[in-house]
Structures are given as structure tokens and as C-alpha cells.
Amino acid sequence: xxxxxxxxxxxxxxxxPLLDEVLARxxxxxxxxxxxxxxxxKDWQAQLDLQQRLQPLGYRIVPTFGLHPYFLAKLAQxxxxxxxxxxxxxxxxxxxxxxxxxxxxxxxxxxxxFRPRYLxxxxxxxxxxxxxxxxxxxxTGRPVVxxxxxxxxxxxxxxxxxxxxxxxxxxxMVHAFNGTSAQAQAYWQRGLSVSIGGAICDPENxxxxxxxxxxxxxxxxxxxxxxxxxxLLWPREWNEPTSLLNVAEAIGxxxxxxxxxxxxRTSQNTRKLFSL
Numbered sequence: 600x601x602x603x604x605x606x607x608x609x610x611x612x613x614x615x616p617l618l619d620e621v622l623a624r625x626x627x628x629x630x631x632x633x634x635x636x637x638x639x640x641k642d643w644q645a646q647l648d649l650q651q652r653l654q655p656l657g658y659r660i661v662p663t664f665g666l667h668p669y670f671l672a673k674l675a676q677x678x679x680x681x682x683x684x685x686x687x688x689x690x691x692x693x694x695x696x697x698x699x700x701x702x703x704x705x706x707x708x709x710x711x712x713f714r715p716r717y718l719x720x721x722x723x724x725x726x727x728x729x730x731x732x733x734x735x736x737x738x739t740g741r742p743v744v745x746x747x748x749x750x751x752x753x754x755x756x757x758x759x760x761x762x763x764x765x766x767x768x769x770x771x772m773v774h775a776f777n778g779t780s781a782q783a784q785a786y787w788q789r790g791l792s793v794s795i796g797g798a799i800c801d802p803e804n805x806x807x808x809x810x811x812x813x814x815x816x817x818x819x820x821x822x823x824x825x826x827x828x829x830x831l832l833w834p835r836e837w838n839e840p841t842s843l844l845n846v847a848e849a850i851g852x853x854x855x856x857x858x859x860x861x862x863x864r865t866s867q868n869t870r871k872l873f874s875l
Contacts, residue, residue: 638670650662705771
């Protein structure tokens with residue numbers, strides 16, 4: 600069965616020198632479908648270029664486009680830009696996102712990242728453009744890809760606001776989840792799949808192990824987030840999709856399933872979410 604990486608960044612420039620060998624290793628283990636994480640307009644185009652190049656070779660690149668909190672934080676921290684210029688640039692990017700949404704299987708990464716280096720000067724911008732991207736996702740019917748760091752309550756509050764005002768909206772995923780069992784349940788109860796990456800491979804990460812144990816397998820997706828978030832003891836400089844084997848092995852030990860069953864069932868979950 601063809602297998603799916605639910606979230607990675609194969610268009611990232613760091614991957615370019617390694618991409619052919621990374622894809623070859625992926626194919627050896629049945630991985631041929633790669634859902635991307637969108638960062639900014641430059642990245643969206645890079646995803647489409649990669650899709651066009653790799654599709655004839657039998658690899659499926661699944662684009663998602665979004666305004667990442669990092670992109671918004673970078674705008675907000677630009678020293679020579681006035682607040683008006685910052686908002687204008689963000690609005691122009693959102694307008695372009697609306698035009699390009701038809702080329703994407705999902706919208707994101709969108710969300711909130713409240714680590715100090717990103718939060719400075721950008722909290723209002725992050726909140727506002729998360730709401731606007733949720734509105735766009737509702738209008739286009741695209742699933743969302745959420746990036747949530749140190750902002751669980753804030754993201755959940757915005758999500759619930761949109762669910763109340765637009766009851767038909769509510770499908771998506773939380774990428775690179777590394778929170779508590781209660782948080783995982785809160786997302787799943789709202790129609791959000793929980794995507795698990797290399798953090799589950801740390802035997803000391805009991806909090807995440809407990810969260811995975813209490814979720815049904817239908818709630819779970821597997822992601823590499825390549826080239827970042829490599830599992831503990833990963834032997835290469837950059838992460839790559841084959842690390843899903845490590846992730847699936849760790850989840851299988853928790854759920855009493857084989858590695859292949861975890862890979863296959865979570866791949867089915869990802870296909871369902873993104874209508875692949």
C-alpha cells in the first residue's frame with residue numbers, strides 16, 4: 600500500500616541537495632505521497648514547481664498554502680517597516696492566498712506561536728491572520744493545518760468562535776502535536792486530527808505517550824516535518840520522510856499494533872482528510 604507523510608517541507612531549500620536520495624529511500628519503504636506545509640508565497644510556488652517536477656516520476660506532492668506564524672512574525676519585526684506597511688504586506692499575502700487556494704489541498708500552516716522570539720511585536724498580527732485564514736478555509740472548504748506552540752487555549756478559543764458562527768466548518772489537523780492528553784482530546788472532539796512526529800520516539804516523553812494511548816487510531820496522522828524535528832538518535836543531519844518508520848514503531852508499541860499497520864491506517868486517515 601502507498602504510504603503518506605502527513606506533513607513535510609520537501610520544497611525547503613535545505614532539502615534540495617539531498618532530495619533525490621531522500622525520495623529514493625522513501626520509495627523503498629512505500630512512501631510516495633507527501634503533504635506539504637505552507638509557509639509564505641515563495642514557498643507556495645516552490646511546492647507547485649516541485650509537484651510539477653516529481654509527478655511524472657510517480658511521487659505525489661500535495662500542496663498546502665498558508666501564512667505561517669514565522670512569516671507574520673518576520674513581517675512584524677522588520678525594523679524599517681511602519682505598522683501600516685506591515686499590515687498591508689500581510690493583507691497582500693492573504694489576498695494572494697485566496698487566489699491560489701484552488702491549487703492547494705489544504706490551508707496552512709496557520710496558527711499561533713507564542714515563543715518569545717516569535718511573539719515579540721506580532722501577537723495581534725498572528726491572532727488576526729489566523730482568524731482570517733480560518734474564514735478563508737471555511738469559504739473554500741479546505742481542511743486546515745494548524746501550527747500551535749504555547750498557545751493551546753488561544754487557538755482553541757478562536758477555533759470555537761468559528762465553529763459557533765459557521766457550524767459546517769471544522770476539519771483539519773494539528774501538526775507536530777506534543778501536548779497533553781486533555782489537549783489532544785480537545786482537538787479530536789472538534790474534528791481535528793492529531794499529527795504525531797519524531798517527539799514520540801523519545802522514551803522520556805511520557806506526556807505524549809499518554810496522549811497517543813488515549814486517542815483512537817482514527818484520530819492520528821504521522822508526519823516527519825522534514826527537514827526539521829528529527830527523532831531521537833536520527834543518524835542524518837536533516838530529517839526525512841523515512842523517519843515515519845521510527846514514529847510508527849513507537850506508536851505501535853503504545854497501541855499494540857504492528858509498525859506496518861500504524862503506517863497503513865494513518866495513511867488512510869491522511870487520505871481521507873485531504874480527499875486524496
